[in-house]
Amino acid sequence: MSPEITTPLLVVLVVAACTFMTRFLPFALFGGGKEVPALVKTLGDLLPPAVIAILVVYCLKGVSLMVPPHGFPEYLAVGIVALLHVWKRNNLLSIGGGTLVYMVLIQMVFI
């Protein structure tokens, strides 16, 4: 095989292996035959809401408040998702409605 194929192939394999390693690490540390330590169990229980909150921040990290439109479409759409969800508790309605509003806002209103 030529290096035009082997080089990218090697890169892909290395990245795949490293990605799997990060996902596998907690199982390698605590997943064996032995009981999971109580502290890790507690942490595993408490972590999801914190991680989800951080992922929300992660999604909005690129939004600049300094540059127009000052994050207005993003925060308005997030607000609409939240309102729809508190009101109806219907995942598809909240996500679909908010996304539609966001698309209209950035394609037609804040160009």
Place this chain on the structure above:
Amino acid sequence: MTKKKEAFRETLKYAFIQTLPVLFGYLFMGMAFGILLEKAGYNFIWAFFISLIIYAGSMQFVLIGLLSGGMGLLSLIVLTLSVQSRHIFYGLSFIEKFKAMGRYGWYMIFSLTDETYSLLCGMNIPKELNQKQVFFTVAALDQSYWIVGCTLGAIIGSFIGFDTTGIDFAMTALFVVIFIEQWYSYQSHLPALVGMFCGIVSLFVFGANAFILPALIAAVCLLLVFRNSIKQGENKEVVQ
């Protein structure tokens, strides 16, 4: 046999509805990746292969620039580990669940992306369904959307007729919805508030490109410090 089939159909139906937001997010994010990859000179076979064995959003975008080589092996490893380091924390909530899934557990570990993690945390699976089956079906559906998106993007990406700008907001909306669902289902709001606090402070201190790992580490530390006061008001099983 028909009963088994029936049960599988119910599971598939439930999992499909749960994964719909990810379907939109992954299809369009995947297509964006496929288009870029194709422009860099790698066809749909590469797109298929990469989304099959790497299966990671942000890292695949970074990868496009690295395929031609030039970066040393060690730098490549360090770069990948640091981009993906947040995944280290996701498994902590599923150690026993995935362990109980036998060989399917290996696939669950491999496929634990941000979005699959969020879905698994957020679902209230109906009692009549088999939890392990639902977990596996959700994970497999998510990856199939991603593979289809990436491959399709590399094939037809540049011919899409309507303006899809902004459709990836579905992913942000998904996280917001799961955040609210967890707000209702947890008796203590402290974990959610700790996460929000750590995320925002870390974003201001470390900037957009480096904030997530410090935020996760800070959240872990704070949760461990406050664990007793949180647990006192907490009777609910968390990941159901």
